[in-house]
Amino acid sequence: MSLACATCPVRDRAACSVLSEADRDTLSKSGRHVDLKRGDTLFHAGDEGNACATLLTGALKVTRIDSEGNERILALIHPAGFIGELFRPFSDYDVVALGESRLCLFGRGDMENALDQHPALARALLRRAQEDLHASRELLAMAGKNSAEEKIATLIMALAQAASDSPCHPAQRFELPLTRGEIANLLGVTIETVSRQLSKLEKTGVIVKNGSRGIEIVDPARLRFMSDLSS
Amino acid sequence: MSLACATCPVRDRAACSVLSEADRDTLSKSGRHVDLKRGDTLFHAGDEGNACATLLTGALKVTRIDSEGNERILALIHPAGFIGELFRPFSDYDVVALGESRLCLFGRGDMENALDQHPALARALLRRAQEDLHASRELLAMAGKNSAEEKIATLIMALAQAASDSPCHPAQRFELPLTRGEIANLLGVTIETVSRQLSKLEKTGVIVKNGSRGIEIVDPARLRFMSDLSS
DNA sequence: CGGTGGCTTGACGGCGCTCAATTCATGTGG
DNA sequence: CCACATGAATTGAGCGCCGTCAAGCCACCG
Numbered sequence: 232m233s234l235a236c237a238t239c240p241v242r243d244r245a246a247c248s249v250l251s252e253a254d255r256d257t258l259s260k261s262g263r264h265v266d267l268k269r270g271d272t273l274f275h276a277g278d279e280g281n282a283c284a285t286l287l288t289g290a291l292k293v294t295r296i297d298s299e300g301n302e303r304i305l306a307l308i309h310p311a312g313f314i315g316e317l318f319r320p321f322s323d324y325d326v327v328a329l330g331e332s333r334l335c336l337f338g339r340g341d342m343e344n345a346l347d348q349h350p351a352l353a354r355a356l357l358r359r360a361q362e363d364l365h366a367s368r369e370l371l372a373m374a375g376k377n378s379a380e381e382k383i384a385t386l387i388m389a390l391a392q393a394a395s396d397s398p399c400h401p402a403q404r405f406e407l408p409l410t411r412g413e414i415a416n417l418l419g420v421t422i423e424t425v426s427r428q429l430s431k432l433e434k435t436g437v438i439v440k441n442g443s444r445g446i447e448i449v450d451p452a453r454l455r456f457m458s459d460l461s462s
Numbered sequence: 463m464s465l466a467c468a469t470c471p472v473r474d475r476a477a478c479s480v481l482s483e484a485d486r487d488t489l490s491k492s493g494r495h496v497d498l499k500r501g502d503t504l505f506h507a508g509d510e511g512n513a514c515a516t517l518l519t520g521a522l523k524v525t526r527i528d529s530e531g532n533e534r535i536l537a538l539i540h541p542a543g544f545i546g547e548l549f550r551p552f553s554d555y556d557v558v559a560l561g562e563s564r565l566c567l568f569g570r571g572d573m574e575n576a577l578d579q580h581p582a583l584a585r586a587l588l589r590r591a592q593e594d595l596h597a598s599r600e601l602l603a604m605a606g607k608n609s610a611e612e613k614i615a616t617l618i619m620a621l622a623q624a625a626s627d628s629p630c631h632p633a634q635r636f637e638l639p640l641t642r643g644e645i646a647n648l649l650g651v652t653i654e655t656v657s658r659q660l661s662k663l664e665k666t667g668v669i670v671k672n673g674s675r676g677i678e679i680v681d682p683a684r685l686r687f688m689s690d691l692s693s
Numbered sequence: 694c695g696g697t698g699g700c701t702t703g704a705c706g707g708c709g710c711t712c713a714a715t716t717c718a719t720g721t722g723g
Numbered sequence: 724c725c726a727c728a729t730g731a732a733t734t735g736a737g738c739g740c741c742g743t744c745a746a747g748c749c750a751c752c753g
Contacts, residue, residue: 411700
């Protein structure tokens with residue numbers, strides 16, 4: 232079952248884009264597509280990590296259950312992202328779809344073989360891993376901000392950026408891939424605080440809410456000022 | 463100037479440990495040792511990232527200055543850790559020594575050549591990157607905990623673990639590599655809160671303070687309970 | 694129609710931030 | 724060796740943001 236790399240929505244950005252046409256076709260023979268809907272689990276914490284995947288469309292969350300039984304969201308995965316701990320016997324996290332998502336799934340062994348045969352692929356994955364690390368540190372910086380207002384503003388900017396097709400400026404209107412509870416969890420605040428902050432942003436004319444998930448950014452400058460990103 | 467890999471303190475754990483004796487010697491010819499003392503900067507944010515390094519002894523912090531001019535600590539590097547963004551034109555973070563530290567420094571070009579010639583090295587670096595990612599997510603989980611008590615307890619456990627030579631159990635006595643201000647910064651609380659929490663831990667008989675940096679863990683079980691790590 | 698899950702809004706109290714004073718540790722010059 | 728300066732750490736007092744608890748709203752669905 233060969234994959235249609237030619238029509239892949241992330242063919243220019245995913246790790247496999249560094250391979251030649253021929254090599255990519257070879258690798259594609261060992262992969263397959265997987266479709267998930269919101270709430271579907273791709274990997275369970277504790278499973279043996281014998282698969283990895285590239286996200287084509289949709290969004291995923293990486294979570295862990297802490298000792299009190301609370302879910303903690305530790306990362307978001309966007310299209311072209313790579314998931315899979317190649318070097319641990321077990322995966323440490325749950326990976327769950329936040330919406331309709333399509334992935335390109337590979338067996339661990341196949342991927343490891345491909346890594347050995349194609350140094351360029353190893354470098355591409357290394358690059359991805361460093362980008363993930365960067366993203367995680369961004370998240371850490373966001374979680375460390377003192378006020379809830381700052382956290383929410385920063386997250387909205389980041390999600391608007393991710394929802395945009397242009398890498399340079401954020402989408403003006405978009406749908407939050409996360410519920411209030413997930414936002415709260417990610418930022419380390421409560422649902423009520425998230426809800427209040429969003430209401431305040433709407434009342435002060437910075438955003439407009441469309442239903443519970445839709446966001447329209449009315450005053451990007453002020454939003455950016457509130458989040459004051461250096462990056 | 464060849465490096466003495468044979469006596470390297472992290473020769474079994476660093477990325478280069480996957481190389482054969484001969485290959486490691488070849489790589490070592492292009493590297494050199496660097497010694498830093500507390501406060502010395504290894505990389506500046508904005509510098510062109512044309513070097514990378516493995517930490518042999520000591521500890522480093524990875525920081526960024528936010529738009530308000532406050533330092534934010536985003537990661538700690540312990541011996542055998544690898545530093546260097548191989549795929550970005552500029553480094554995004556400052557990397558500063560927390561104490562007397564020794565590193566093994568390589569030029570970016572040399573390292574990239576080595577990566578292409580030795581797939582095993584690329585895989586080792588990929589593994590390290592995933593470990594860094596894991597550590598960053600641990601930090602994120604810690605920063606997201608609600609109470610300051612939990613954060614401090616978790617950090618002390620983690621630092622005790624890092625200070626121990628045994629991978630399974632924490633050191634009973636050790637020196638904090640961080641000042642109160644750095645701890646506060648890392649955890650997203652204030653200096654005063656850190657100080658108060660440490661005093662409370664001492665008053666309740668969980669730890670004993672030796673000077674401003676020394677920590678002795680008297681009741682590891684209670685400390686672990688307070689931090690309730692699942693990992 | 695009632696039930697369910699997600700979201701919003703309000704009232705209240707506590708944890709931690711702010712501001713401020715004091716103590717401690719360290720190094721420097723007389 | 725002491726006096727002093729300097730910076731870090733500790734401790735206290737007061738207040739504000741946000742967490743907790745609770746009630747109500749909205750959309751969707753059986």
